Amino acid sequence: MYTLYARRGTGSIAPQIVLDELGLPHSIEWIDRDAAARPSYLRINPTGKIPALKLGDDSVIFESAAIVIHLTSCDPANRLAPPVGTAGHARFVQWMVFLSANLYEASLRGYYPHRYTAAGAAGAAGVKEQGFADALRHLGIIEAGLSPFLLGTQPSAADIYLYMLTTWHQPSPAVIHDRFPALKSLCASIATRPIVAKVMAMNG
Numbered sequence: 001m002y003t004l005y006a007r008r009g010t011g012s013i014a015p016q017i018v019l020d021e022l023g024l025p026h027s028i029e030w031i032d033r034d035a036a037a038r039p040s041y042l043r044i045n046p047t048g049k050i051p052a053l054k055l056g057d058d059s060v061i062f063e064s065a066a067i068v069i070h071l072t073s074c075d076p077a078n079r080l081a082p083p084v085g086t087a088g089h090a091r092f093v094q095w096m097v098f099l100s101a102n103l104y105e106a107s108l109r110g111y112y113p114h115r116y117t118a119a120g121a122a123g124a125a126g127v128k129e130q131g132f133a134d135a136l137r138h139l140g141i142i143e144a145g146l147s148p149f150l151l152g153t154q155p156s157a158a159d160i161y162l163y164m165l166t167t168w169h170q171p172s173p174a175v176i177h178d179r180f181p182a183l184k185s186l187c188a189s190i191a192t193r194p195i196v197a198k199v200m201a202m203n204g
């Protein structure tokens with residue numbers, strides 16, 4: 001039994017979808033911003049961020065990409081990632097880390113620009129613009145690698161994670177869809193998976 005520490009519309013979306021897609025027994029603990037700052041949550045996840053995942057032995061891991069990689073690695077049927085130790089899995093880990101370290105990171109600069117500048121509101125505007133510009137640059141690399149999914153013909157949890165990140169793009173995900181047709185198709189395909197649609201509705 002897993003417990004996912006989640007907040008609607010945030011980086012807990014992809015772990016929530018993966019838990020549900022793999023049919024893993026889990027509960028969700030919704031953590032609002034105030035709760036995330038409290039010592040009780042900081043003892044669970046010292047970063048104070050969402051998501052975190054409590055495992056069956058009551059230990060907790062954080063970092064959304066690590067959570068998704070762990071969950072998919074535990075699936076004996078390898079439904080959302082190639083078997084561990086194969087070249088396909090190496091490629092899966094590559095994209096998960098690329099997405100987390102670059103695209104997610106660029107989105108955070110877009111969302112919390114004031115944290116990345118000492119120059120107040122004037123500095124924040126530039127940080128925000130650069131964050132979303134960097135996101136477009138990273139998406140250009142992704143677009144060139146799609147065939148039609150990140151790992152080829154079969155969708156994986158990396159595509160679900162990518163889809164989650166695209167939904168955050170400002171001023172709108174349509175900006176991305178207009179610029180990157182292969183990514184637009186990928187997102188349309190992932191969005192129509194019944195569990196993805198259900199989880200996105202819960203996160204609306």
Ligand SMILES: N[C@@H](CCC(=O)N[C@@H](CS)C(=O)NCC(=O)O)C(=O)O
Binds near residue numbers: 063
């Ligand atoms: N690298 C972390 C980033 C987590 C993160 O920044 N989560 C956001 C929600 S999408 C959060 O908790 N933001 C609250 C804050 O930074 O105050 C991960 O992938 O889990």
